Amino acid sequence: MTAASATVLITHPTGLHARPAVKLTKLAKTFEAAIRLRPDGQEGWIDAKSIVKVMGLKLRSGSRLELAAEGVDAPDAVAQLRALVERNFDENV
Amino acid sequence: MTADTVGIVIVSHSPKVAEGAADMVRAMVGDGVRVACCGGNPAGGLGTDAARILAAIEEVWSPQGVAVLVDLGGAEMNAEMAIEMLDEGRGAQVRVCNAPIVEGAVVAATEASAGSSLDAVCAAAEELCQ
Numbered sequence: 001m002t003a004a005s006a007t008v009l010i011t012h013p014t015g016l017h018a019r020p021a022v023k024l025t026k027l028a029k030t031f032e033a034a035i036r037l038r039p040d041g042q043e044g045w046i047d048a049k050s051i052v053k054v055m056g057l058k059l060r061s062g063s064r065l066e067l068a069a070e071g072v073d074a075p076d077a078v079a080q081l082r083a084l085v086e087r088n089f090d091e092n093v
Numbered sequence: 094m095t096a097d098t099v100g101i102v103i104v105s106h107s108p109k110v111a112e113g114a115a116d117m118v119r120a121m122v123g124d125g126v127r128v129a130c131c132g133g134n135p136a137g138g139l140g141t142d143a144a145r146i147l148a149a150i151e152e153v154w155s156p157q158g159v160a161v162l163v164d165l166g167g168a169e170m171n172a173e174m175a176i177e178m179l180d181e182g183r184g185a186q187v188r189v190c191n192a193p194i195v196e197g198a199v200v201a202a203t204e205a206s207a208g209s210s211l212d213a214v215c216a217a218a219e220e221l222c223q
Contacts, residue, residue: 022121022203029207051203052220 002033004078005068007040012088016059020089025051027084033071035081040064048081099205099214100127100153102161103198104146104168106139108132114162114195122202127153141168146175150187158186158211160218162197186211192218 010016016024028035028048035048039059045068046053059065065085069077084090101118105111111132118128129149134140141163150159161176163169169189176184188211190197197218204217 018199019121022199025203026122026206029209049207050220051200051217055200 001070002072002074003068003070004074005066006078006082007064007066008082008085010059010061010063010065010085012085012091013061013093015061015063016054016057016065018055019091021055021057022051023089024081024084025049025054027081028077031069031071031073031077031080033069033074033077035067035069035074035077037068038066040066097157098126098155098208099157099201099211100129100150100155100159101198101202101205102146102149102153102159102172103128103130103194104141104149104161104172105130105132105164105194106141106168107164110164110194114198117195118198118202121199122206125206126202127155127205128198128202129153141171143171143174143178146172147178150175150179154183156186158188158214160201160205160211160214161187161189162192162194162201162218163189164194188215190215190218192221196221 036045037048038045111130115130129152131145131149176187201218204214
């Protein structure tokens with residue numbers, strides 16, 4: 001089983017709000033790997049493929065998000081999700 | 094837009110609410126999902142109409158099924174009536190989600206756009222109420 005993880009800084013000014021949450025979830029769902037998220041320093045993980053749980057994170061700009069994936073495409077999943085966050089979810093901000 | 098994703102129908106007493114919720118779905122989830130909406134009664138007032146709901150279901154019909162988001166009581170009753178009016182037993186592939194209309198529509202559409210089943214789409218929307 002391949003595993004990968006990363007921590008990424010949320011730089012989008014509005015944080016992980018509704019539209020970015022949809023984008024992140026949609027991207028996560030394209031991978032076979034199980035993908036978990038949690039705000040840096042917190043205990044509980046949530047499923048990155050659950051739109052309701054991702055929106056429920058309510059992460060603000062400046063907070064850090066941990067990504068962890070397990071499965072054949074885990075490294076690619078983490079790399080692409082991290083890149084999406086770093087690109088401010090492809091929104092012009 | 095493909096026919097192999099679950100279709101989404103938004104039914105409100107108000108055409109403005111229905112159209113606004115559909116706009117939010119298109120803006121947030123994009124064109125990868127089939128969404129139709131209807132609101133108002135045939136007289137142009139607030140209300141819902143089974144025939145219009147039926148037309149909206151037909152507009153986004155998919156063999157994968159259709160998830161319907163409703164607002165208040167009458168909308169659910171008329172949606173169920175429209176589902177019964179579907180021919181060839183297709184009503185079995187249409188479900189009214191127990192979820193708030195705007196958030197439920199966005200969540201259901203997000204799930205549908207990933208190619209999920211009708212069960213998964215409704216479960217995601219209904220997770221909002223848990």
